[in-house]
Amino acid sequence: MRPSEKPQADRTSGWSAKVLAPGDAVRQWWDRLSRVQKWGFGVLAFGLLALLPLFPPPFLDTPNISFGGTMAQFAMVAIIAIGLNVVVGQAGLLDLGYVGFYAVGAYTVALLTSPNSPWNKMGPTGWLHEDWAWLACVPLAMAITALSGLILGTPTLRLRGDYLAIVTLGFGEIIRLMADNLSEVTNGPRGLNEVAYPRLGENERLPEGVFSSGNSAGDANYGTWWFWLGIVLMVVILILVGNLERSRVGRAWIAIREDEDAAEVMGVNAFRFKLWAFVIGAAIGGLSGALYAGQVQFVAPPTFNIINSMLFLCAVVLGGQGNKLGVVVGAFIIVYLPNRLLGVEFLGINLGDLKYLFFGLALVMLMIFRPQGLFPARQQLLTYGKVARDLLRSPEKESAR
Numbered sequence: 409m410r411p412s413e414k415p416q417a418d419r420t421s422g423w424s425a426k427v428l429a430p431g432d433a434v435r436q437w438w439d440r441l442s443r444v445q446k447w448g449f450g451v452l453a454f455g456l457l458a459l460l461p462l463f464p465p466p467f468l469d470t471p472n473i474s475f476g477g478t479m480a481q482f483a484m485v486a487i488i489a490i491g492l493n494v495v496v497g498q499a500g501l502l503d504l505g506y507v508g509f510y511a512v513g514a515y516t517v518a519l520l521t522s523p524n525s526p527w528n529k530m531g532p533t534g535w536l537h538e539d540w541a542w543l544a545c546v547p548l549a550m551a552i553t554a555l556s557g558l559i560l561g562t563p564t565l566r567l568r569g570d571y572l573a574i575v576t577l578g579f580g581e582i583i584r585l586m587a588d589n590l591s592e593v594t595n596g597p598r599g600l601n602e603v604a605y606p607r608l609g610e611n612e613r614l615p616e617g618v619f620s621s622g623n624s625a626g627d628a629n630y631g632t633w634w635f636w637l638g639i640v641l642m643v644v645i646l647i648l649v650g651n652l653e654r655s656r657v658g659r660a661w662i663a664i665r666e667d668e669d670a671a672e673v674m675g676v677n678a679f680r681f682k683l684w685a686f687v688i689g690a691a692i693g694g695l696s697g698a699l700y701a702g703q704v705q706f707v708a709p710p711t712f713n714i715i716n717s718m719l720f721l722c723a724v725v726l727g728g729q730g731n732k733l734g735v736v737v738g739a740f741i742i743v744y745l746p747n748r749l750l751g752v753e754f755l756g757i758n759l760g761d762l763k764y765l766f767f768g769l770a771l772v773m774l775m776i777f778r779p780q781g782l783f784p785a786r787q788q789l790l791t792y793g794k795v796a797r798d799l800l801r802s803p804e805k806e807s808a809r
Contacts, residue, residue, distance in 0.1 A: 417572065434783065453752075458639050470744075472751035474624075476631030478744060483638025485697050486739040489723040490645055490732055491692025496721065497729035497785065498658065500665030500683035501565070502573040505580025507717035509690040513697025515587060516549040517542065518707040521604035524595050530604065541604040544602065546698045551693025554687045561686035565679060568668070580717050588709040599708030603701045606637070624679040634703045641699070642736070645692060648679050649732055661685055665730075715764070722767055726774065728781030737783060742767070 432562035438446065459466070461476040470478050495503045519525045521541050529536045536544060563577045587594045594600065609618035609709060616622050619637075623630040652658050660681040673680050699705050719742055727738025752758035774781070 437481040454639060454643060458636060461635055462628065464802075467787060468744075470750070474629060474631050475748050476629050476635060478631070478747045480631040480634035480638060480703060482740050482743040483635050483746075484696050484703070485720070485743050486736045487638065487642055487645060487696040487699070488693060488720050489727065490642070490649060491689045491696070492720055492768075493724050493729065493732055493735045494649060494652075494685050494692070495689035496724055497735070498653065498661040498665065499682055500661075500668075501653075501682060502569065502686065503576045503686075503689070504573045504714075504721065505576035505578065505717060506544040506693055506720055507712050507714070508576075508580035509557060509581040509693030510697040510700070510716075511580075511583045511587065511712035512553045512556050512690075513549040513694030514701040514707045514712075515600075515697075516552050516694070517545040517698045518600040518603045518700040518751045519593070520545050520548070522600035522707075524598075524600045524603050526593060536604075538604070540606045542606050542698075545604065546695065546712060549698040550691045553697070554691040557687045557690025558683070560690075561683045565686060575579055575757045576715075577714070580712070580714060584709050584712045587712070588756045594709075601706045603705045603707060605705060607704040608633075613806045619702070630703075634699070637671070638699060641695065645695075646732055653732075654747070657684060662730075701769065704706060719767070722771060725771065725781060728783040728785055730785030731781070731783050733784070734781060734783030738781070 419583045441449070461764065464475045469475055488506070491509075492503065492506050495501050495506070496783070519527045520529050520530060520536060523530075530538060530541050560576075560579055564572065567575060588597055590596070605617075606619045607617045610616065614620065614623050618628075619630055621630055623633070653661075660671070660676050663676055664678050664681060664757050668678050700711075723738035723742045724735045725738070726741055727736065728734035745766065746760055746763040749763070750758075752759045
């Protein structure tokens with residue numbers, strides 16, 4: 409054997425001897441699939457996911473709380489995690505106040521539709537009809553939240569690292585304090601109730617429709633219907649974000665995340681692409697806030713505290729920054745575990761009340777043993793990465809013959 413061949417053999421044997429973690433094995437299996445196969449498995453997976461509230465497996469069911477309500481909350485947090493992943497995972501911007509965009513989206517719907525709001529636009533004198541008020545407010549919430557992201561990002565995205573994190577943290581707290589203190593507009597800590605929601609499926613048994621809180625019986629309750637709506641929106645957002653990742657914009661985000669100075673030297677307008685990520689992430693957060701306002705039909709300042717912002721970031725870190733499907737798994741863990749442990753006592757302690765302790769320990773262990781998350785992203789900087797790899801392998805195959 410020639411000396412030049414030995415390192416190659418060593419590297420090959422090292423790879424074959426390496427034991428893959430479950431997340432790596434799933435990711436490598438997924439990467440080997442063709443695009444058509446990925447679409448087929450994706451449709452099957454989301455179809456089975458949509459059926460979970462109707463046929464909950466005994467080992468997944470939440471005995472002390474509605475499983476449909478838990479899944480509705482999961483869909484909402486998953487959308488938040490996807491939006492935050494654009495900012496943190498793709499562009500590498502540390503945003504600690506993402507809950508502020510969530511609050512802007514929720515309050516936009518509440519201020520336009522709640523009878524407690526002075527800006528209520530429903531009723532005979534308003535321009536919002538009761539049947540389609542929530543649907544009309546969703547694009548408005550996304551637009552206003554995107555505008556707030558533009559206003560915040562324009563002066564602050566020239567900051568980096570810890571400085572940007574502190575600014576975004578302050579933004580989240582400012583939004584919460586404004587909602588708490590502007591009593592004439594937001595009704596202060598008492599909040600805004602009777603927020604509009606989709607009017608669908610109204611009948612004698614359900615005079616307010618399937619999305620109302622009156623539909624609380626059976627598996628296909630209002631939580632299940634909100635989960636189905638969240639699943640549809642999640643799929644649409646995943647497709648849009650996936651297309652962005654494979655475009656010039658996505659490659660620019662990755663370059664900025666890895667080394668912003670090197671990206672600028674290579675001609676990437678870092679500020680402009682960071683602002684795009686911030687605005688897109690804000691709009692997705694506003695959509696999730698609109699979902700929350702319609703589902704709960706009540707919006708109050710305590711919901712938008714810094715702890716919830718940390719939980720959203722925890723979902724991204726657990727799932728794997730930069731992996732849009734991984735953060736969906738992280739969102740499921742964040743939502744499901746506290747609801748599953750609700751009412752479960754150990755040594756007289758309700759385990760559902762210790763969720764912050766569990767998530768803190770999980771993050772510490774994750775940073776020690778697997779800092780890239782459960783499902784780390786495998787970035788393909790080339791638009792046609794699979795084709796390029798096949799072309800590179802073909803000379804090796806010909807020489808082997």
